[in-house]
Amino acid sequence: MQVKLADSYGFCFGVKRAIKIAEENPSSHTIGPLIHNPKEIDRLWNNYKVDVVEDIDRLQPSERAIVRTHGIEKEKLQSLKDKNLDVIDATCPYVTKPQEIVASMSAEGYDIVIFGDIQHPEVKGVMSYATTMVHVVMTCEELESVRLREKIAIVSQTTKREEDFLKIVDYLVGRYKEVRVFNTICNATFDNQSAAKKLAGEVDVMLIIGGKNSSNTKQLYEICRQNCPDSYLIEGAEDIKSEWFSGKKLCGITAGASTPDWIVQDVISSVSRI
Amino acid sequence: MQVKLADSYGFCFGVKRAIKIAEENPSSHTIGPLIHNPKEIDRLWNNYKVDVVEDIDRLQPSERAIVRTHGIEKEKLQSLKDKNLDVIDATCPYVTKPQEIVASMSAEGYDIVIFGDIQHPEVKGVMSYATTMVHVVMTCEELESVRLREKIAIVSQTTKREEDFLKIVDYLVGRYKEVRVFNTICNATFDNQSAAKKLAGEVDVMLIIGGKNSSNTKQLYEICRQNCPDSYLIEGAEDIKSEWFSGKKLCGITAGASTPDWIVQDVISSVSRI
Numbered sequence: 072m073q074v075k076l077a078d079s080y081g082f083c084f085g086v087k088r089a090i091k092i093a094e095e096n097p098s099s100h101t102i103g104p105l106i107h108n109p110k111e112i113d114r115l116w117n118n119y120k121v122d123v124v125e126d127i128d129r130l131q132p133s134e135r136a137i138v139r140t141h142g143i144e145k146e147k148l149q150s151l152k153d154k155n156l157d158v159i160d161a162t163c164p165y166v167t168k169p170q171e172i173v174a175s176m177s178a179e180g181y182d183i184v185i186f187g188d189i190q191h192p193e194v195k196g197v198m199s200y201a202t203t204m205v206h207v208v209m210t211c212e213e214l215e216s217v218r219l220r221e222k223i224a225i226v227s228q229t230t231k232r233e234e235d236f237l238k239i240v241d242y243l244v245g246r247y248k249e250v251r252v253f254n255t256i257c258n259a260t261f262d263n264q265s266a267a268k269k270l271a272g273e274v275d276v277m278l279i280i281g282g283k284n285s286s287n288t289k290q291l292y293e294i295c296r297q298n299c300p301d302s303y304l305i306e307g308a309e310d311i312k313s314e315w316f317s318g319k320k321l322c323g324i325t326a327g328a329s330t331p332d333w334i335v336q337d338v339i340s341s342v343s344r345i
Numbered sequence: 346m347q348v349k350l351a352d353s354y355g356f357c358f359g360v361k362r363a364i365k366i367a368e369e370n371p372s373s374h375t376i377g378p379l380i381h382n383p384k385e386i387d388r389l390w391n392n393y394k395v396d397v398v399e400d401i402d403r404l405q406p407s408e409r410a411i412v413r414t415h416g417i418e419k420e421k422l423q424s425l426k427d428k429n430l431d432v433i434d435a436t437c438p439y440v441t442k443p444q445e446i447v448a449s450m451s452a453e454g455y456d457i458v459i460f461g462d463i464q465h466p467e468v469k470g471v472m473s474y475a476t477t478m479v480h481v482v483m484t485c486e487e488l489e490s491v492r493l494r495e496k497i498a499i500v501s502q503t504t505k506r507e508e509d510f511l512k513i514v515d516y517l518v519g520r521y522k523e524v525r526v527f528n529t530i531c532n533a534t535f536d537n538q539s540a541a542k543k544l545a546g547e548v549d550v551m552l553i554i555g556g557k558n559s560s561n562t563k564q565l566y567e568i569c570r571q572n573c574p575d576s577y578l579i580e581g582a583e584d585i586k587s588e589w590f591s592g593k594k595l596c597g598i599t600a601g602a603s604t605p606d607w608i609v610q611d612v613i614s615s616v617s618r619i
Contacts, residue, residue, distance in 0.1 A: 233519055245507055254524070
């Protein structure tokens, strides 16, 4: 079976970078899981003795603590340093950016609006850098009862959709004198989606590799299915069924954002042998 | 006949202010007409000896020159001062604002986008304050071939529609890292329109006072006609026909943005006597 990989798939730049940092720092502790993929967490433990710690009080001075791509709250970062831990910052540069923007805009006296999910660790981290009023919202309606100052700065959670961000921007521009808009959306998720859509239209059968409960993988699967009826969601090479390929020539492959490349390579080898 | 005046009509704040400045400075010269209404220009000449000068070289040192609501180019203002004229600035504060914004944003290294008509005197004035790249556009398409820096500041011509301004804002936010949006739109025109619409729905007959060639007056007339079939566009009390009022009880009155209040008062008196 001939195989074609999507132009963009799997880990984004920030996650790849964080995994590399973990590999380069054996026996360190990540503050929360680096990625929502148990196989990859196991690999980091087995090969590099990198484990996951949720409670930082369990760490001893001079131990290495890795801050994951989402970043953490300013105060939490400070408490890691106060405990004399060796802090290694794997915060994605695309997340550091809104943290820095919020800090400097607050210092200049701007009220802050963050478009995103207040429960998301990335957003919790970003909002912790505000020293002025900060509002985290998902819809314009949430701003209706709020009275902000005339000068507003707005950033977005990196994984949000631009069209939804623009709704909030338009709402603010219509009501306030100055709105300083920082488009902090990262296109990685959407790059995977558009590459999957393109590839699904070119192949006879399509494999989407990722957790069956991962929402971004399910989204990829839906997009593929609309463009290639013979699309299959698999967690790894073990899920492949040879009957899927009878009478087919070209198999497209993509992977969700939490799927490590070694699982993808594994699937490529298996399919190539069919 | 009972008369009801629209909640908002006629001159905007900036024009009222400029007329008052002219009245307080008799024998001065306005650089271009203060308002597109020949009757009002005549009144200022007859009562205050204020005339209109297009060519500033005609003015002698120490003569009083009035800058009109639209403002003028920075260099032209400087040349008035260089000629030792007594410069009286009647630039509308709502226009001074974007001039100041453009100057300070340029000084901070932002590229400037102005949403507006490059032929309009207000826009010519505002853009003259830019020291960095400045683009005056009416549509997103005009920005397609342009490559701006990552930091952009945008202002609007004061009389533009917000929904059109937001189209340009959204276009820029989708493509550039930082867009600093200053909503410099003045709602005066739209206030007159919404007040006219409201009033037209309440009365038996509606009079719209303004120049028959004034585009904003014609727009007011159209809005009124849709809400009150018996709407009439008049230039002054002399155009009123008594048959319009037979069987009617309440007459609504509004006026275009270039209609001085004394013409409105004149119409009110005439209608009240019917």
